[in-house]
Amino acid sequence: xxxxxxxxxxxxxxxxxxxxxxxxxxxxxxxxxxxxxxxxxxxxxxxxxxxxxxxxxxxxxxxxxxxxxxxxxxxxxxxxxxxxxxxxxxxxxxxxxxxxxxxxxxxxxxxxxxxx
Amino acid sequence: xxxxxxxxxxxxxxxxxxxxxxxxxxxxxxxxxxxxxxxxxxxxxxxxxxxxxxxxxxxxxxxxxxxxxxxxxxxxxxxxxxxxxxxxxxxxxxxxxxxxxxxxxxxxxxxxxxxxxx
Numbered sequence: 001x002x003x004x005x006x007x008x009x010x011x012x013x014x015x016x017x018x019x020x021x022x023x024x025x026x027x028x029x030x031x032x033x034x035x036x037x038x039x040x041x042x043x044x045x046x047x048x049x050x051x052x053x054x055x056x057x058x059x060x061x062x063x064x065x066x067x068x069x070x071x072x073x074x075x076x077x078x079x080x081x082x083x084x085x086x087x088x089x090x091x092x093x094x095x096x097x098x099x100x101x102x103x104x105x106x107x108x109x110x111x112x113x114x115x116x
Numbered sequence: 117x118x119x120x121x122x123x124x125x126x127x128x129x130x131x132x133x134x135x136x137x138x139x140x141x142x143x144x145x146x147x148x149x150x151x152x153x154x155x156x157x158x159x160x161x162x163x164x165x166x167x168x169x170x171x172x173x174x175x176x177x178x179x180x181x182x183x184x185x186x187x188x189x190x191x192x193x194x195x196x197x198x199x200x201x202x203x204x205x206x207x208x209x210x211x212x213x214x215x216x217x218x219x220x221x222x223x224x225x226x227x228x229x230x231x232x233x234x
Contacts, residue, residue, distance in 0.1 A: 034221065034222070041229075042227075043207065043226045044161075044224045045224075046221055046222065046223075049221060093159070093161065095222075104163055105222065106163070107160060107161035109158070109159065110160055110161075
C-alpha cells in the first residue's frame, strides 16, 4: 500500500510552547489529509479534514486557532499545536487519501505528544 | 449521524483459538464503506479491509474473515487459529459519502483490545 510518513514519532515539549507535526505522502499525491487524536486506550477522534490549497475543516469542538493545519502541497500537511498544555498530550495520527471517493486512506505512524 | 459500536472492550484467548470481534454500525446513508484496522503497540494503523455497502459477500483472507450483514448492521471480524502476533487493538470504522471534494471521514468504533496468550 501507499506510504504515509509522520514526523516526529515522539515529542516532549514544555507547556506554553508550540509543536509542529508533519504528515507526508511519500509515493502518491494526497488531495485530502485527515488529522486524528487518540487519548490512551480510547478511539481515534477526527480533528480536521485538510484539502490541498484550502482551509481545513474542523470538527465540532476542535479549536482551529489552537490546532493550526496547513496543507500547502499535495504531499505535505502540518499540524501545529500552539501554546500546548498538558491536556494536549495525546497520540496524533494523520491519514492521506488520493482523491477518488472510494479509495482508502493510508495512515501515518502517529506522533506521541507529551506536554510537561 | 453515523456511529460505530464495538461492544467488546477487551478479549483474551489462548493461541490457536478462533476469535470473533463484533462491530455494529449506524448510518442513514445508503452508500457507505466499512473498514477494519489493526493497531499494534507501536501505534500505527494497519489497514485490513474495506467493504462497500453494496457488497454483502463475506471475505476470507488467510486466517482472517469478515461477515457483513446489512440486515443487522454488523460487520464482524473473525481470526481463525489465532497467533500471538495477532495481539493488538482492532478498530472498525465507517465512512459515508462526503460532499467536501470527495473526502470521506472515518468514524471509528471504540476498539477491541485483543490479547492472544501463548
